Amino acid sequence: MPRETLQVALGPHRYSVERPWGHLPDGPGRISDVACDAAGRVYVQFRTDPSVDPPSPGIVVLSAEGERLAAWGESVADGHMATVHPDGRVFVVDRDAHEVTIFASDGRRIGALGQRHVPGAPFNAPCDVAFAPDGTTYVADGYGNSLVHRFGARGDYLGAFGGPGRRGGEFSTPHSVWVLPDSRVLVADRENNRVQVFSAEGAHQRDILDLHKPMDVHGGPEGSFYVTDQVPRLSWFGGDGKLLGRCRPVLNGAHGMWRDAGSGVIYLAEQTPNRITRLVPA
Numbered sequence: 001m002p003r004e005t006l007q008v009a010l011g012p013h014r015y016s017v018e019r020p021w022g023h024l025p026d027g028p029g030r031i032s033d034v035a036c037d038a039a040g041r042v043y044v045q046f047r048t049d050p051s052v053d054p055p056s057p058g059i060v061v062l063s064a065e066g067e068r069l070a071a072w073g074e075s076v077a078d079g080h081m082a083t084v085h086p087d088g089r090v091f092v093v094d095r096d097a098h099e100v101t102i103f104a105s106d107g108r109r110i111g112a113l114g115q116r117h118v119p120g121a122p123f124n125a126p127c128d129v130a131f132a133p134d135g136t137t138y139v140a141d142g143y144g145n146s147l148v149h150r151f152g153a154r155g156d157y158l159g160a161f162g163g164p165g166r167r168g169g170e171f172s173t174p175h176s177v178w179v180l181p182d183s184r185v186l187v188a189d190r191e192n193n194r195v196q197v198f199s200a201e202g203a204h205q206r207d208i209l210d211l212h213k214p215m216d217v218h219g220g221p222e223g224s225f226y227v228t229d230q231v232p233r234l235s236w237f238g239g240d241g242k243l244l245g246r247c248r249p250v251l252n253g254a255h256g257m258w259r260d261a262g263s264g265v266i267y268l269a270e271q272t273p274n275r276i277t278r279l280v281p282a
Helices: none
Strands: 007-010 015-020 028-036 042-047 058-060 068-072 078-083 090-094 101-102 109-113 130-132 137-141 147-151 157-162 173-177 185-189 196-197 204-208 217-218 223-231 233-237 244-249 254-259 265-273 273-282
Touching: 007 233, 007 244, 028 078, 042 078, 042 109, 042 265, 058 273, 078 130, 137 173, 137 185, 147 173, 173 217, 185 217, 217 254, 223 254
Parallel strands: 028 254, 130 173
Antiparallel strands: 007 015, 015 273, 028 042, 028 265, 042 058, 058 068, 078 090, 090 101, 101 109, 130 137, 137 147, 147 157, 173 185, 185 196, 196 204, 217 223, 223 233, 233 244, 254 265, 265 273
């Protein structure tokens, strides 16, 4: 148990900091991301190196109380981010395999976007995936490409926007993507130290600045959103881009995060040290 009960604040909201949280394996692999489904189950993404690490689950599923329920995804080569679709499917961005693998909630592989181990078809070391209210899927293709790809609700390819650079609409490592309820698309443009805001079709609208290497962007209540960066800190913005609150809940920056809409609990995936930190409304 922690010696102190720490608290942080985001605007008027206070949270108790719980770390390390959850019954997670000691290794191999680094915790890379975290996501929740509608029932409150927590999916923790582990990243391994398939060249040297023994086979191990890419996803560990926990209850809301932190008890281990399942572990699966040994076929994942290099899990970077994981996102739970509103219908319960789990999308795992398998970065070095150049694929977004789609799993049922029990770990069965049921589909994919991209061609596995074929760079450029269309992904080249992708980073993250997110979903629009109309079913459109967005993939941040951030390491080898500087693009955001769009797919229809049935997986049909709709094209991409972006390109390398520093101007509005260009990227240097689009590391995370999220879609707001009004269908605006947020992209964490990591090496350009900003979050860019786009229309659903990819037209650049504005930049959110005062960020240092943003790692993850995730939706909050009433059209707001959160950004983790490498200051390290967690920032909360209104839908208009106004800063609503800021705190330092982790030691070295969270690579991934998720807010459970039912409980308001915020989960943060740390890599150094390797753990989940949980922010519980106080």
